[in-house]
Amino acid sequence: MVWFLLTLVNRKILSRIVHHLPERSHSFFPCNQNFAHIEQRKKRKEVLYEPKQWYEVVEGCGKDFHIHHVSQNDVLGLKTKLQPYFKKCVNYNRRPFSVLKYKVFIYDEKHPDKVLVSESHAYIESEMEKYKLLKVPLGNDALQAQHAYDTSIPLNPLKYDDVMKLALKYVPPVHFPFFENLKRGDAKECDDDDG
Numbered sequence: 001m002v003w004f005l006l007t008l009v010n011r012k013i014l015s016r017i018v019h020h021l022p023e024r025s026h027s028f029f030p031c032n033q034n035f036a037h038i039e040q041r042k043k044r045k046e047v048l049y050e051p052k053q054w055y056e057v058v059e060g061c062g063k064d065f066h067i068h069h070v071s072q073n074d075v076l077g078l079k080t081k082l083q084p085y086f087k088k089c090v091n092y093n094r095r096p097f098s099v100l101k102y103k104v105f106i107y108d109e110k111h112p113d114k115v116l117v118s119e120s121h122a123y124i125e126s127e128m129e130k131y132k133l134l135k136v137p138l139g140n141d142a143l144q145a146q147h148a149y150d151t152s153i154p155l156n157p158l159k160y161d162d163v164m165k166l167a168l169k170y171v172p173p174v175h176f177p178f179f180e181n182l183k184r185g186d187a188k189e190c191d192d193d194d195g
Contacts, residue, residue, distance in 0.1 A: 002099060002133070003082045006115055009107040010138050019105040020121060037061040049175035077148030085142060087135045097131045104128075154185025 008014045041057050048054055055067045090097040097117075104123055106116040113134035116125065155163065160182060167179040 002105065002115060003086050004078055005105070005107050006112075006133055007078075007082060007085075007138060007142055009109055010112040010134070011143065012109065013143075014107075015109045017105075017107040019107070021103050021105075023103075034061070034065070049171055050178040072149055072152065073147060075148045076145035078143065078145050079148075081142060081144060081146065085136055085138050086133050090131045090133055092129045092131050095129065097133070152183050154183040157184055157187060160184040 005017050005019060009017060038058055038061055041061050042048070045053070045057060048057070055069070058065050059067050101119055102117040103121050104118040106125065106128065108116070111130065114130045114132045116128040116130050118128050154160075161184075163182065164179065167176065171179060
């Protein structure tokens with residue numbers, strides 16, 4: 001997200017972005033109320049075996065709930081495109097850049113290769129930490145999104161075996177086709193998989 005927003009300013013699509021992150025568990029956005037409705041409705045179901053059952057739960061929560069069935073072709077990504085332009089590790093006054101620490105991010109055309117950050121919502125812009133994230137100028141194709149995945153993502157072999165063992169034991173036959181379509185990866189394919 002940081003790379004994307006800095007790219008929007010760097011490419012002069014926007015001149016300034018001020019991005020505030022809400023305090024955890026203190027957000028009263030309408031979407032949080034929606035999640036509460038979903039949780040209440042989910043409790044009325046004994047077991048949910050596959051995604052289409054989740055669609056039904058969400059759609060049943062109210063007239064404003066609309067489901068868009070996302071296919072693999074709908075998922076686009078910029079990470080691979082942007083990665084060559086950005087530094088992996090950045091420091092400011094010997095402090096490493098760590099997204100999780102900050103509450104406010106400012107992207108401004110006055111410094112198109114940097115992001116200003118604050119650990120507090122009460123900040124003075126001139127005193128904010130400034131991290132230079134770009135390592136080389138952005139190319140013209142930086143914002144040309146491509147499909148994030150070429151094929152379905154295989155599950156780690158251990159996870160796949162565990163899921164199938166549980167599915168064979170607990171999933172009714174009517175729901176089993178979903179599990180039969182899961183793809184089992186090999187150990188090399190899934191080395192970077194954290195799950």
